[in-house]
Amino acid sequence: xxxxxxxxxxRAIPNLDRLEIYRxxxxxxxxxxxxxxxxxxxVITEVKNSGLRGRGGAGFPTGLKxxxxxxxxxxxxxxxxxxxxxxxxxxxxxxxxxxxxxxxEGLMIASYAVQALVxxxxxxxxxxxxxxxxxxxxxxxxxxxxxxxxLFGSDYSLHLYTHxxxxxxxxxxxxxxxxxxEGNLGQPRLRPPFPATAGxxxxxxxxNNVETLTNLPNILMKGAAxxxxxxxxxxxxxxxxxxxxxxxxxxxxxxPLGSTFRHLIYDLGGGIPGGRAIKAIMPAGASSSLIVAxxxxxxxxxxxxxxxxxxxxxxxxxxxxxxDETVNMAWLVNKTVHFFKHESCGKCTPCREGTYWMAHITExxxxxxxxxxxxxxxxxxxxxIQNKCLCALGEFSTMAVQTSLQYFHSDFETVVxxxxxxxxSQLAVSSEQRS
Amino acid sequence: MNELLSKYTEEVQxxxxxxxxDRKRSAVMPLLYLAQREPGYITKKAIxxxxxxxxxxxxxxxxxxxxxxxxxxxxxxxxxxxVCTDLPCALQGADEFLxxxxxxxxxxxxxxxxxxxxxxxxxxxxxGCHRAPLFQMQGDGExxxxxxxxxxxxxxxxxxxxxxAQRTSPSGEVEK
Numbered sequence: 362x363x364x365x366x367x368x369x370x371x372r373a374i375p376n377l378d379r380l381e382i383y384r385x386x387x388x389x390x391x392x393x394x395x396x397x398x399x400x401x402x403x404v405i406t407e408v409k410n411s412g413l414r415g416r417g418g419a420g421f422p423t424g425l426k427x428x429x430x431x432x433x434x435x436x437x438x439x440x441x442x443x444x445x446x447x448x449x450x451x452x453x454x455x456x457x458x459x460x461x462x463x464x465x466e467g468l469m470i471a472s473y474a475v476q477a478l479v480x481x482x483x484x485x486x487x488x489x490x491x492x493x494x495x496x497x498x499x500x501x502x503x504x505x506x507x508x509x510x511x512l513f514g515s516d517y518s519l520h521l522y523t524h525x526x527x528x529x530x531x532x533x534x535x536x537x538x539x540x541x542x543e544g545n546l547g548q549p550r551l552r553p554p555f556p557a558t559a560g561x562x563x564x565x566x567x568x569n570n571v572e573t574l575t576n577l578p579n580i581l582m583k584g585a586a587x588x589x590x591x592x593x594x595x596x597x598x599x600x601x602x603x604x605x606x607x608x609x610x611x612x613x614x615x616x617p618l619g620s621t622f623r624h625l626i627y628d629l630g631g632g633i634p635g636g637r638a639i640k641a642i643m644p645a646g647a648s649s650s651l652i653v654a655x656x657x658x659x660x661x662x663x664x665x666x667x668x669x670x671x672x673x674x675x676x677x678x679x680x681x682x683x684x685d686e687t688v689n690m691a692w693l694v695n696k697t698v699h700f701f702k703h704e705s706c707g708k709c710t711p712c713r714e715g716t717y718w719m720a721h722i723t724e725x726x727x728x729x730x731x732x733x734x735x736x737x738x739x740x741x742x743x744x745x746i747q748n749k750c751l752c753a754l755g756e757f758s759t760m761a762v763q764t765s766l767q768y769f770h771s772d773f774e775t776v777v778x779x780x781x782x783x784x785x786s787q788l789a790v791s792s793e794q795r796s
Numbered sequence: 797m798n799e800l801l802s803k804y805t806e807e808v809q810x811x812x813x814x815x816x817x818d819r820k821r822s823a824v825m826p827l828l829y830l831a832q833r834e835p836g837y838i839t840k841k842a843i844x845x846x847x848x849x850x851x852x853x854x855x856x857x858x859x860x861x862x863x864x865x866x867x868x869x870x871x872x873x874x875x876x877x878x879v880c881t882d883l884p885c886a887l888q889g890a891d892e893f894l895x896x897x898x899x900x901x902x903x904x905x906x907x908x909x910x911x912x913x914x915x916x917x918x919x920x921x922x923x924g925c926h927r928a929p930l931f932q933m934q935g936d937g938e939x940x941x942x943x944x945x946x947x948x949x950x951x952x953x954x955x956x957x958x959x960x961a962q963r964t965s966p967s968g969e970v971e972k
Contacts, residue, residue, distance in 0.1 A: 445923050446920070446921060446923070447921070448882040448883050448884055448920070448921040448925065449883070449884050449921070449925050450921075450923060450925075451923040451924060451925055451926060453923075454923045454924075485923075486864070486866040486939070487866070487922045487923070487932055487939055488923075489938065489939040490938075490939065490940065490941075522814040524814070524822075524825070524826075525825065525826065525829065526825070526864070527825055527828070527829075527864035527865070527866040527867055528864050528865030528866040528919075528920075529863065529864050529865065530920065530921075541825070542822055543819065543821065543822055544819075544821035544822045544823065544824040544825065544850070544852075544860070545821075545860075546859060546860065546863045547863065547864070562816060562819055603925065603926070604926070605884040605887075605925035605926050605928075606883075606884055606887045606925075607887055611925065611926035611927075612926045613926070647882070647883055647921075680925075682883060682884055682887070682925075684887070688887070693883065696882065696883040696886055697883055700882055700883070700920055700921070703920055704920065706863075
């Protein structure tokens with residue numbers, strides 16, 4: 362599997378970001394095939410049968426999502442979610458920078474499937490250079506007759522546009538993303554109605570992640586049955602795992618879903634620097650529940666069901682952050698909580714105020730000013746955020762907090778009982794430890 | 797007079813074409829980038845110009861500026877050095893790196909060097925966790941990534957930018 366890439370194909374084929382190279386390697390044949398020989402409903406059925414699930418984090422079946430769009434309300438829109446912002450996630454960026462045409466072909470396939478005539482790519486503002494690149498790719502496609510009016514002599518026409526965000530994690534949440542395109546604050550909407558019936562400009566809309574879309578050309582070319590030969594029964598296909606933190610070889614790894622943590626961390630990632638022991642794993646970036654890195658956990662297959670059922674954490678976007686034995690979890694929680702406090706959109710009180718107070722308490726712990734009662738206070742505040750917010754951000758902000766307190770309570774006790782000088786040495790992330 | 801419209805007529809028109817004609821408000825974010833390109837922040841006049849083009853209130857425009865972190869209401873350095881200190885980067889020593897960059901430039905987080913060239917800011921994850929420490933640089937209307945950095949490589953970049961700055965104005969034109 363590692364020899365042949367399905368998504369990170371640029372690693373095997375040089376200059377794949379050039380249109381003529383992409384086309385010479387089968388590019389846009391899937392799009393041509395569906396526009397000239399398949400009905401939109403047949404495309405949706407094929408993707409449904411493939412079992413492809415959303416790679417942005419939720420794992421929702423892609424074909425099913427498309428099938429929710431009513432054929433009584435027009436126009437339809439497809440929006441590609443390229444707002445990749447979860448700490449620990451950098452997979453979409455590699456696709457967009459190096460294999461942009463496969464992603465665009467995927468977006469074009471999705472657009473045809475739901476008969477969208479205009480589709481958007483929403484990129485985080487930091488991907489300014491990638492947006493420029495995509496715009497020139499889109500212009501090339503128009504020039505080559507692959508985008509525009511009456512494609513391949515059919516009645517189908519399609520136009521693609523980019524829209525740049527400007528630094529807001531919350532815009533990766535699909536309804537906040539739509540608000541952002543509409544020129545509003547990126548704050549999530551109350552649901553229902555869902556985007557499938559009332560999305561962009563109040564019209565039926567599909568929002569798909571970059572990696573999800575990049576899977577589509579292969580599925581339409583080789584078929585659903587082929588796709589199901591990779592991965593597991595309920596989580597078919599490959600997934601890009603972004604590996605970071607205390608690991609010898611950080612980077613993106615494309616693996617069949619169902620590969621084990623041990624394979625990723627030790628066979629491919631080269632293990633932990635300095636031969637130190639692994640302490641915990643965050644499989645879904647800063648939004649993860651912490652997984653204690655037991656032998657059993659390391660041997661767990663990484664697919665949507667198993668990680669959740671056996672280890673109690675969603676696999677999410679598969680942004681695997683490795684924590685070694687020198688990491689104090691109170692320090693870690695201070696980091697994640699600061700992130701969510703900064704990124705809370707301010708709409709829901711439990712999230713806006715709760716992340717503020719969690720940051721306040723953990724900051725106190727880092728400054729040597731906390732008391733033992735602060736540990737319970739942190740637990741209490743995080744508990745009060747849960748199940749009370751419109752979107753998942755508030756919930757995500759509590760995951761690392763709750764599981765750190767559950768599994769690594771003594772780390773917090775150390776921080777609140779030790780004098781500040783000792784804490785400094787305990788918490789320091791020095792270059793010596795990293796070597 | 798609408799200075800933004802007269803200065804960037806073509807780009808404003810192209811931007812508006814991306815969205816349905818009755819949904820002009822969608823163009824507020826791209827127009828803010830346009831307004832920020834040269835001065836490095838959004839001027840009061842630009843806010844009025846954008847509101848006029850899109851037929852929305854200046855309050856609406858200001859609220860967007862305040863919500864998104866890449867728009868700046870205040871002038872800063874010509875180059876904003878934005879260091880990620882989120883968890884994956886911090887595990888690779890980003891906090892230490894940021895501290896040393898501040899020392900190198902002789903400023904604290906949020907401050908600007910006296911020559912007006914550099915500001916240092918702390919930012920949230922920019923999707924480069926495998927190449928920490930890193931920073932992005934926002935300036936001259938662009939955003940660039942600098943990854944796998946050391947204080948030495950960053951200092952070399954600062955020197956290069958200082959030398960270039962003596963030759964060019966913020967708009968990129970060579971001064972006579």
